Amino acid sequence: MRAVGVLIAIAMAIALQTTLARFLVAGTAAVDLVLVVVIYVALTGGAVTGMLAGSFAGIIQDALSSGVIGIGGLAKLIVGFLAGAIGQQFIVTSALPRFLTFLVATVVHAAVFMGLYVLLGLRSFPSPWTAILSQAVGNAAVGMIAFTVLESLPGVAERRRAKRRM
Amino acid sequence: MALLDIRQRTGYLFIALTIGQIILISAQVNTARGIPVLEAVTFGVFAEIQRVASSGLSGMRASWTDYVALQEVRTENERLRDEVGRLRVGLQQERALAQRSRTLEQLLELRTQADLATVAANVIAGGASPDFRTMTIDRGTGDGLRPDMAVIAPAGVVGRIITPSARAAKVQLLIDRNAAAGGLVERSRAQGVVEGTGGGLRMSYVSGTADIQVGDAVVTSGIDGIYPKGFVIGQIESVEWGEGSFGAIAIRPAVDFSSIEAVLVVLTPPAAVEDETPGESAGAAPAAP
Numbered sequence: 001m002r003a004v005g006v007l008i009a010i011a012m013a014i015a016l017q018t019t020l021a022r023f024l025v026a027g028t029a030a031v032d033l034v035l036v037v038v039i040y041v042a043l044t045g046g047a048v049t050g051m052l053a054g055s056f057a058g059i060i061q062d063a064l065s066s067g068v069i070g071i072g073g074l075a076k077l078i079v080g081f082l083a084g085a086i087g088q089q090f091i092v093t094s095a096l097p098r099f100l101t102f103l104v105a106t107v108v109h110a111a112v113f114m115g116l117y118v119l120l121g122l123r124s125f126p127s128p129w130t131a132i133l134s135q136a137v138g139n140a141a142v143g144m145i146a147f148t149v150l151e152s153l154p155g156v157a158e159r160r161r162a163k164r165r166m
Numbered sequence: 167m168a169l170l171d172i173r174q175r176t177g178y179l180f181i182a183l184t185i186g187q188i189i190l191i192s193a194q195v196n197t198a199r200g201i202p203v204l205e206a207v208t209f210g211v212f213a214e215i216q217r218v219a220s221s222g223l224s225g226m227r228a229s230w231t232d233y234v235a236l237q238e239v240r241t242e243n244e245r246l247r248d249e250v251g252r253l254r255v256g257l258q259q260e261r262a263l264a265q266r267s268r269t270l271e272q273l274l275e276l277r278t279q280a281d282l283a284t285v286a287a288n289v290i291a292g293g294a295s296p297d298f299r300t301m302t303i304d305r306g307t308g309d310g311l312r313p314d315m316a317v318i319a320p321a322g323v324v325g326r327i328i329t330p331s332a333r334a335a336k337v338q339l340l341i342d343r344n345a346a347a348g349g350l351v352e353r354s355r356a357q358g359v360v361e362g363t364g365g366g367l368r369m370s371y372v373s374g375t376a377d378i379q380v381g382d383a384v385v386t387s388g389i390d391g392i393y394p395k396g397f398v399i400g401q402i403e404s405v406e407w408g409e410g411s412f413g414a415i416a417i418r419p420a421v422d423f424s425s426i427e428a429v430l431v432v433l434t435p436p437a438a439v440e441d442e443t444p445g446e447s448a449g450a451a452p453a454a455p
Binding site: 014017018019020030031032034047048051052055059060061062064065066067068069070071072073074077078081113114116120122123124125126131135 | 176179180183188190191292293297300328336343363
């Protein structure tokens with residue numbers, strides 16, 4: 001059931017991303033909604049769920065983009081694994097740790113993604129730091145809003161407490 | 167239970183997925199010689215095994231074969247020398263003919279720009295990843311669209327078709343980091359290559375002596391075989407000098423890529439491609455008299 005939820009979330013993120021990208025395409029501070037979903041899923045579902053979601057979402061995103069299929073998948077797989085591991089090892093329930101997790105995860109994603117393209121000699125990214133940092137802040141902000149909205153839904157807190165008791 | 171079992175082996179799963187992704191990437195990425203990396207690595211590994219296996223046998227045969235071959239080397243050398251001489255003469259004749267064709271082509275001004283057949287399309291989606299500047303339009307192969315067709319808007323050049331499906335097509339915008347077009351400065355006719363930077367455009371490979379000023383209009387030169395000649399790309403925004411040549415020429419795109427709703431796809435092949443036919447006839451012309 002959770003897997004279906006994750007797949008729907010990824011599909012919705014890609015649909016929203018392709019819709020919003022039309023209006024953000026000229027800027028470099030675009031938000032990667034698919035990455036936000038992967039980090040969210042990893043933080044709430046753990047490393048395995050995170051890396052499976054990241055791997056799947058990345059490949060779909062690669063297929064819809066004009067890039068090499070697998071580079072985005074690998075980048076999101078690593079981010080999903082790391083974010084999931086952090087979510088399992090540390091208490092990431094307050095605002096600041098969550099914000100930092102989204103921020104760092106976006107930077108790691110960009111480093112792997114751009115690093116692979118540069119390593120393979122397929123693309124160059126001259127002075128990418130402004131774009132990376134603005135996307136990191138954007139992703140973190142959207143991630144925080146997602147956590148706030150989803151946790152305020154009725155019944156979520158109770159279900160989580162009940163799960164912990166079990 | 168099976169799921170729990172996998173969860174205990176998170177590390178193995180991570181490694182397996184990573185290797186899977188790397189294999190997927192390797193199957194698509196080519197080496198410098200144009201062979202897929204996966205094929206090159208696989209072939210390289212098996213070639214080494216084959217090399218070791220055959221080295222014993224070939225070592226035994228090598229001495230005898232080399233001795234026999236040496237006796238034929240002088241004859242073969244003489245034959246090859248004669249052949250190289252004949253080929254050099256032929257090459258010079260071909261060069262002379264090509265030069266004559268180019269001159270005639272320029273004289274006759276055969277590069278006429280025909281009326282363009284276009285099809286209108288609506289933008290239905292943007293790029294799935296913020297790292298790639300693409301968009302999707304609602305026309306596909308059913309409407310006559312093919313890869314590498316130019317996409318334009320009233321304001322200027324938008325990009326080119328990269329992946330057409332039956333009823334839609336993906337367009338690589340000119341501002342994408344992998345996009346480029348032949349461009350020329352309208353006032354001074356200085357030529358260069360306009361490249362995307364992810365958010366804007368820059369002009370490269372411009373002669374250091376070219377006359378370029380801020381505000382100059384840049385249009386397509388038509389030499390890339392994709393974009394028809396004379397369409398607006400943008401305006402020179404800034405010019406920085408490097409060591410004896412232009413360091414960086416920034417171009418402000420004429421098209422506002424964030425507000426495109428409808429575009430035109432150019433169905434007519436660009437003039438540069440059409441010129442091949444008159445060029446051939448021009449090349450054949452000198453032989454007639």
